[in-house]
Amino acid sequence: MSSLEEVKLTVDEFEALRLADFEALSHEQAAENMKISRATFGRIIEKARHTVVDALLNGKAVLIEGGNYRTGEFREFHCRKCNRKWSLTTFTKNNENCPHCKQIGEPLCTQ
Numbered sequence: 001m002s003s004l005e006e007v008k009l010t011v012d013e014f015e016a017l018r019l020a021d022f023e024a025l026s027h028e029q030a031a032e033n034m035k036i037s038r039a040t041f042g043r044i045i046e047k048a049r050h051t052v053v054d055a056l057l058n059g060k061a062v063l064i065e066g067g068n069y070r071t072g073e074f075r076e077f078h079c080r081k082c083n084r085k086w087s088l089t090t091f092t093k094n095n096e097n098c099p100h101c102k103q104i105g106e107p108l109c110t111q
């Protein structure tokens with residue numbers, strides 16, 4: 001039995017895809033969210049999309065690598081100002097700026 005070919009996404013690439021393509025943030029908002037420049041974000045998401053499309057087209061498995069991150073470890077935040085909720089996969093700060101209105105959000109208990 002042949003094993004499935006694998007492609008790898010870094011945590012940053014995965015986070016970039018999630019912010020831009022799932023949360024539908026602009027590249028500018030997403031870059032700010034990840035504390036990186038917009039140009040860097042552009043490079044990361046371009047590579048990430050290429051990797052994912054490669055996996056879809058060629059039936060490869062996608063591995064997410066980096067740090068102690070595991071899929072499903074989301075930290076949720078809530079914004080009191082605009083009442084939106086969002087989640088982050090890679091940041092462990094107690095407070096995060098709301099990606100929508102920049103108000104400081106508070107972490108939600110996910111228990």
Ligand SMILES: [Zn+2]
Pocket residue numbers: 079080081082083084098099100101102103
């Ligand atoms: Zn907000």
